[in-house]
Amino acid sequence: MEAFLHQFLSGLANGGIYASIGLALVMIYQATHHINFAQGEQGMFSAYIALILIQAGVPYWAAFLLALTFGFVSGVAIERIIIRPFEQAPVLSVVVVFLGLLFIINSLAGWLFTYNVQAFPSPFPAGLGGRYLSAHEIGMVGVTLLMLLVIYLFFRFTPLGLAMRAAAQNPDASRLVGIRVGWMLALGWGLAGAVGAIAAIMAAPIVYIEPNMMGGILLYGFAAALLGGINNPWGAAAGGLIVGVIENLAGAYVVGTELKLSVALVIIIVVLVTRPAGLFGYTTMTRV
C-alpha cells in the first residue's frame, strides 16, 4: 500500500509537468489548429538560460523569472518571425516548419551548451520532503498548481485574457470588434513559451538537463492534451495528471520502467481510436 501511494503521488507530481506541456500545446492549438512540436525544445532552451544564470551567481528565483521571461519573449519572436509567414500555408508545410524548429533549437542548444548531461539545482529545501514525496516533487506540484491557477485567472477575469479567447475562437468577429488578432496569437505563443519554460525548469532536477531532455516529456504532454481534449485547456491539465499516474503505476506494476514511454504512445492511440475528442473535449461540426 505504502509503495502504491508513493507511486501514485509521484505520478501526480510528474503529471504536473505533463499538464503544463499539454496546456502549452493546447493554447497554441486552439488559436492556430497546429501542434507545436518545438514546445519542449523551447522549454529546454529556457531551462539552459536559467542554469547559466544560476551558475553565474544569480539567485534561483531571479534566474527562474528571467528564464520565464526569455521563454515568453522567444515564444512571441518565433511566432512573429518564423510562424507568421506560414499563416496561409498548407498544414504539411507548417508541420515541417515546426519539426525544423525542433531540430534547430535542439542543435543550437547542443552547440551552445554541449550534449553533456548536467545536474540542475532544485530550489526546495530538503526539509519539505515527506514520507511519500521528495522535497522537489512537492515543490514542483506547488509551482505547477500555482501556474495553472494564475493562467486560469488570467483567461477568466482579465480583458486581455478574454480578447485572447475571442481571437482563438472567431478571428473574423474579433477583428470586427477591433481586436488585434495577430498580436493575440503572438501573445499566446509567448504564454505557451513561459509555461513550457516552467515545465522544463521543474523537470530538469529529475531528468537532468541536456538538449534531448524534453523528448519523452513532450510525448507525454501530447498524450495529456489528447486525453483531456485538444480543444480544452483544463482538460489537458487534468489529462496530464491522469497520464502521470497511469505512467507511474504501469511502470511499477505492469510493463516495467523500460517500457514506460510506450505507455504514452498507447494512450495516444487508444484515445484517437475510441474517443478522438478526448475526455473533456467537444467535437466541432463543420458545415460544408
Add this chain to the structure above:
Amino acid sequence: MTALLEVRELSVAYGHIPVIHNLSLLVAQGGITTLLGANGAGKTTLLRAICNMKVRNSGAILFEGRRIETWATEDIVRLGIGHVPDGRGTFVHLTVEENLILGAHTRRDRTAVAQDFERAYTYFPRLKERARQQAGTLSGGEQQMLAIARALMLRPKLLLLDEPSFGLAPLIVQEIFRILRRINEEENVSLLLVEQNASLALALATHVYLLETGRVVMDGPASIVSDNAAVRRAYLGY
C-alpha cells in the same frame, strides 16, 4: 447632408472572380441607406470590402473624408464603423455579457462603457435576462440582437448591417427594425443596411441603392425609388 462614407469606383474580387464593378455610393451622415438586390448582387461583398475583410479591391473608400481602403480591419473598426456581419458572428462559446465586453474592446472610458451596457440592455431587455448564458444557446432573434448590441458597444458612427432579418420570424424582425430606427434617431448612428426584404428596408431607409450583379442600377430617396413601377414589380411584387 454631408457624406459620412463614400465609395468611389470600387471593384472587388474574390481571388480572380470579380464581384463588384466600378461601384460608387454615398452614405449620408445621420441617414439610413439601404442596399437592395438579389442573391449574388454583391451586397455582402460590398460590406466586407468596406471593412477590408478577405477581399481584393481597387478604387477608394473614404470615411469622414479619410481614405481607408488599405487599412487593417481592426483599425477601420476603431474609426467607429460597427459591422454586424451575416451569420451574426457572435462568440458562441462566450457569455452574452462577455460578448458585450468584447464589443467595447477598443474603448478605455470605463464609466461610459458601463453606461453603454445599461443602454444596450434598455434596447434589448432580453439580453439582460440572458447575460450569463452562452451566446450559442440563444435563439436566432436573440443572437441578432446580441450582434447589434455588441456593435453598439463600440459607440459607432456608422453601423453596417448584413441582412438582420435573415431567418427570423416576422414579429422579431419588426422588433429589430423598430430598434434600429430608434438607434438611428436617438444615438445619431448612420446605418448602411443590406436587405433582401425590400418592403421592410424601403420603409426604414432614407436613401436606396439597387444592385444588380455588382453594379448600381438605380439610386435615390426611398420614397421615390419605392414608387418606381419597375422596382415595385421586381422587389415588392405589386
